[in-house]
Amino acid sequence: MFIPRALESVIEETSASFPVLLLTGPRQVGKTTLLEKMSGPDRNYVTLDDPMARQLASTDPALFLQRYKTPLIIDEIQYAPQLFPFIKMHVDKSRKNGEFWLTGSQMFPMMKGVSESLAGRVGVIPMQGLSGAEIGRRESKAWTNDRDSLLAHADRAFFLSLSDIYSLIHKGFMPGLYKSKQNQERFYASYIDTYIQRDIRDLAQVADELQFQRFLMACAARTSQMVNYSDLAKDVGISSPTAKKWLSLLVSSGLIILIEPYYNNALKRVVKAPNMYFMDTGLAAYLTRWTSGDTLEVSAMSGAFFETFVVSEIVKSFINAGRRPPLFYYRDSDKREIDLIMEENGILFPIEIKKKGNPKAKDARHFPILEKTGKPVGLGTIICLCSDLMPIKEGLWAVPAWMI
DSSP states (O other): OOOOOTTHHHHHHHHHHOSEEEEEOSTTSSHHHHHHHHOOTTOEEEETTSHHHHHHHHHOHHHHHHHSOSSEEEESGGGOTTHHHHHHHHHHHHOOTTOEEEEESOOHHHHHHHHHHOTTTEEEEEOOSOOHHHHTTOOOOOOOOSHHHHHHHHHHOOOOOHHHHHHHHHHOOOTHHHHSOOOHHHHHHHHHHHIIIIIIHHHSOOSOHHHHHHHHHHHHHTTTEEOOHHHHHHHHTOOHHHHHHHHHHHHHTTSEEEEOBOOOTTOOSBOOSOEEEESOHHHHHHHTTOOSHHHHHTSTTHHHHHHHHHHHHHHHHHHTTTOOOOEEEEEBTTOOEEEEEEEETTEEEEEEEOSOSSOOGGGGTTGGGGGGGSSOBOOEEEEESOSSOEEEETTEEEEEGGGO
């Protein structure tokens, strides 16, 4: 069963504006499926997972482009960066937009080739797993904190109970889990094996694959926490520089997002380390060995997974709109914290995330700190488990998590 993706309009617009379109993201998020679904009968397809096609692309790129005519989808382009200069020559000669649609799961070598060879000719689109809006078959728009947008979000959304939300968090958002019934634990076990054995082995010299898997598990156990490389290194038995390098691999491959602290000259004693979130809660739940949504909901990590779910959904709403998420967080040495700060058009919108059904004004007691920045502060929200969208006081609303 194919679930329509919100990125379709972004892909159409980008393809009409650039000769080359590059769709990036983690494995199994539906990149190839989406491009094949959108391609017309005249667009050819080749995957560099095919050893013979990969060899031809690597050893004789010119002959490869003679064999596979445009318009063309090239899947897993990272396996043959030798193609990039020849793609450049082709599009410079033909001057047609939308000729090449490329996909790739590995970021470092691929993006190096893109920046060197296809600058100004390629539109890069990041992609993530399914969003709650896509699963619910409702319109997906970038998250906004103004009142009218929140009311519109509420009209489009469907109510989810506490059990529904944690079942969704536990299952995760990989399209393969929604196409047909399959064992969830087996799916994620296979996913991790493929990711480590193919992507990580190719991307970096990881000598001990089991150690890297322990690092993945340590990161999952810290989702929604501030990054501490020393603690990560100590838990896994590696050096802090190695922990930093490995975390950058997880970020570059799209499995983890780092939310940077909000900095302003007027704000003093601000903590400078980023917060870390897994983009797929199902993968994080597998790595931390929770066997069901019910057990996860009553666990010590319940709040961390709820926050991870909310942040990842907001991030996906921007990605699916073709925008970079304008998200930050705040924490200072006095332990005052704001979970998310969204900055749009020079206005700061504070967001608190609470696993509770009846939020109070005191849950947003740190929001006034943002007034010190000198920038206007917009509507504050507490995203929580309340049953409906409601104002708490002037300038502060409670937002149910099922609206995201």
